[in-house]
Amino acid sequence: MKRFKFILQKEFKQIFRDKGMLPIIFLMPIMQLMVLSFAATFDVHNINMEIIDKDQSSLSQQLISKYASSSYFNILQNTPYDADNGESLQTGEAVIILEIPQDFEKNIIHHQPTQLSAKVDAIDGMSAGVSVNYAQSIIRDFQDNYLQEKGLLLKNGLKINISNLNWYNNSLNYKFYMVPGLLVLLVSMIGIFLTSMNIVKEKEIGTIEQLNVTPITKAEFIIGKLFPFWCIGMFVLSLGLSIAKLVFDIPIQGPLSIVFAFAMIYLLVVLGLGLIISTLSDTQQQSMFIAWFFMIVFVLLSGLFTPIENMPGWAQDLTLLNPVRYFIEIMRNVLLKGASWADVKMNFFIIGIYGIIINALAVLLYRKTN
Amino acid sequence: MEKIIESTELTKTFGDFTAVNKITFDVKKGEIFGFLGANGAGKSTAMRMLTGLLSPTSGAATVAGYDVFTEQEKIKKNIGYMSQKFSLYNDLTLMENITFYGGIYGLSNTQIKERGEKLIERLDLGNIKKKLLKEVPLGWKQKIAFSVATLHNPKVVFLDEPTGGVDPITRRQFWEMIYEKADQGMTVFVTTHYMDEAEYCHRISMMVHGEIHGYGTPKELKKEFNAQNMDEVFIHLARGDQYNLK
Numbered sequence: 001m002k003r004f005k006f007i008l009q010k011e012f013k014q015i016f017r018d019k020g021m022l023p024i025i026f027l028m029p030i031m032q033l034m035v036l037s038f039a040a041t042f043d044v045h046n047i048n049m050e051i052i053d054k055d056q057s058s059l060s061q062q063l064i065s066k067y068a069s070s071s072y073f074n075i076l077q078n079t080p081y082d083a084d085n086g087e088s089l090q091t092g093e094a095v096i097i098l099e100i101p102q103d104f105e106k107n108i109i110h111h112q113p114t115q116l117s118a119k120v121d122a123i124d125g126m127s128a129g130v131s132v133n134y135a136q137s138i139i140r141d142f143q144d145n146y147l148q149e150k151g152l153l154l155k156n157g158l159k160i161n162i163s164n165l166n167w168y169n170n171s172l173n174y175k176f177y178m179v180p181g182l183l184v185l186l187v188s189m190i191g192i193f194l195t196s197m198n199i200v201k202e203k204e205i206g207t208i209e210q211l212n213v214t215p216i217t218k219a220e221f222i223i224g225k226l227f228p229f230w231c232i233g234m235f236v237l238s239l240g241l242s243i244a245k246l247v248f249d250i251p252i253q254g255p256l257s258i259v260f261a262f263a264m265i266y267l268l269v270v271l272g273l274g275l276i277i278s279t280l281s282d283t284q285q286q287s288m289f290i291a292w293f294f295m296i297v298f299v300l301l302s303g304l305f306t307p308i309e310n311m312p313g314w315a316q317d318l319t320l321l322n323p324v325r326y327f328i329e330i331m332r333n334v335l336l337k338g339a340s341w342a343d344v345k346m347n348f349f350i351i352g353i354y355g356i357i358i359n360a361l362a363v364l365l366y367r368k369t370n
Numbered sequence: 371m372e373k374i375i376e377s378t379e380l381t382k383t384f385g386d387f388t389a390v391n392k393i394t395f396d397v398k399k400g401e402i403f404g405f406l407g408a409n410g411a412g413k414s415t416a417m418r419m420l421t422g423l424l425s426p427t428s429g430a431a432t433v434a435g436y437d438v439f440t441e442q443e444k445i446k447k448n449i450g451y452m453s454q455k456f457s458l459y460n461d462l463t464l465m466e467n468i469t470f471y472g473g474i475y476g477l478s479n480t481q482i483k484e485r486g487e488k489l490i491e492r493l494d495l496g497n498i499k500k501k502l503l504k505e506v507p508l509g510w511k512q513k514i515a516f517s518v519a520t521l522h523n524p525k526v527v528f529l530d531e532p533t534g535g536v537d538p539i540t541r542r543q544f545w546e547m548i549y550e551k552a553d554q555g556m557t558v559f560v561t562t563h564y565m566d567e568a569e570y571c572h573r574i575s576m577m578v579h580g581e582i583h584g585y586g587t588p589k590e591l592k593k594e595f596n597a598q599n600m601d602e603v604f605i606h607l608a609r610g611d612q613y614n615l616k
């Protein structure tokens with residue numbers, strides 16, 4: 001173990017002597033967060049909607065038919081009174097509940113102000129934001145075209161009053177929803193790419209042979225490769241979180257210690273995987289290709305862009321194998337929902353097991369004798 | 371004399387191809403043993419098996435008393451190795467390479483410092499001490515690689531074509547360094563395809579197509595083939611003549 005000091009010294013020197021490294025560590029997090037979070041726009045179709053039509057009038061029917069004929073909304077039910085008291089939002093069946101008040105038609109005909117109300121499930125801030133926008137644009141259309149044609153002008157316009165079921169993320173800012181996830185992506189990408197290129201690079205230039213003929217143990221070798229990137233990963237996460245707070249003003253509802261504790265283990269999984277890829281590859285191109293493959297699968301099955309609940313069953317099952325999924329969950333739940341240690345026990349348990357398996361494999365698969 | 375390397379019918383095949391075919395030889399403690407042969411004869415492959423870098427296919431061999439099939443990691447504690455391709459870190463300085471490899475072999479900080487400074491003085495490399503190795507010319511690099519391979523005073527040092535591609539003067543200096551280590555009692559196992567270098571070895575083996583076709587002292591081999599120099603010996607061997615002196 002005395003050897004360890006020398007191994008780390010060497011790895012750190014080589015990493016920071018590499019001219020490409022500083023931009024990766026400092027610039028990439030900033031650029032990626034900025035670009036991705038601003039560029040990511042979403043088009044949502046078939047938003048599940050429940051309508052409570054307390055008016056049961058011809059005007060309210062007209063309005064409902066506008067929603068029904070739009071491809072954005074999928075009307076689950078249309079009832080005259082609030083039967084389940086928002087239950088369908090709680091269970092996730094509906095994303096939005098639109099309520100048409102009594103005397104809706106009467107008020108409009110008499111040019112009295114009237115107000116629609118919508119309850120939105122804001123867990124998924126992105127689709128919540130989009131669904132509210134669509135709901136409003138249909139009302140505007142209804143007012144500007146249908147009512148106006150009939151000479152039914154409203155003094156203050158037809159208002160929609162929005163209330164959120166889930167109090168966190170109540171500004172409906174989809175960036176709040178995306179940024180924590182993007183941060184996970186960023187840390188994972190940097191981790192897996194840097195490690196997957198590392199061992200194979202020593203193979204390509206031949207330095208690995210000189211190392212393999214020394215008494216260095218396989219565990220020393222792997223830990224020596226892992227540790228510097230682990231530090232870089234933790235640094236990038238801290239930097240990214242600072243940007244998220246300072247630039248996007250994302251809320252931090254729960255203890256950050258959970259996020260960092262999880263990241264410590266999570267990074268071992270990602271970096272261990274990168275080292276396995278590197279050990280099994282013969283060229284840097286090969287390892288890069290394999291790392292990309294894993295990264296794309298991980299992202300698609302992470303719930304970052306497509307909510308996991310919206311995936312087909314088999315894909316949902318596959319996400320259980322995806323370490324990225326568990327970190328995104330932690331990030332969103334802790335930052336946006338204020339989750340506590342008790343809430344995230346399972347994530348820690350799974351990632352812990354993952355960490356042990358991956359790193360044991362990394363040590364076993366590395367060959368000092370070919 | 372005590373034998374530090376013993377090989378009996380050691381063989382390595384890659385698929386259908388036999389790179390090293392049943393080689394039997396031994397190396398005595400303190401000897402400079404030359405492993406000669408043309409490119410592709412199987413010298414590096416044989417050396418990689420003896421150093422524990424490559425698993426042999428069949429046969430038997432021990433290095434410093436340890437089995438090349440099962441005790442590779444123990445062998446590695448007792449040997450030094452300089453691979454055919456320069457394989458120190460080009461992005462580290464001379465002293466950083468010395469520190470790293472010294473540390474890996476378990477030298478203390480003071481030992482590393484002492485030996486490092488002695489080495490730099492011996493090779494007269496004071497002015498490039500702080501340069502990255504990629505900025506150092508090949509001839510110097512080879513000497514540095516040799517010095518780093520012997521830094522921990524191994525029982526045997528394996529040198530794979532250490533003089534490949536360097537000028538005659540550097541080659542001479544290199545052989546002086548080899549002699550210095552041999553005088554200190556280190557066993558030297560060296561491959562080369564320069565036949566004149568065979569004369570510098572105590573004993574040699576000549577490989578042709580993965581097999582040992584000549585084995586003995588340079589003097590014995592020259593006498594056997596009635597040759598003036600080792601080049602002539604090699605020509606005989608390449609024609610298919612064989613000579614194995616036990």
Ligand SMILES: Nc1ncnc2c1ncn2[C@@H]1O[C@H](COP(=O)(O)OP(=O)(O)O)[C@@H](O)[C@H]1O
Pocket residue numbers: 384387389407408409410411412413414415416
């Ligand atoms: N890993 C390998 N796979 C397949 N063939 C190999 C491998 N390593 C060496 N060889 C072949 O074995 C033969 C001997 O190679 P080598 O030991 O490097 O020769 P030398 O060092 O004497 O020049 C060559 O024909 C080479 O192509």
Ligand SMILES: [Mg+2]
Pocket residue numbers: 413414415454530531
């Ligand atoms: Mg060779």
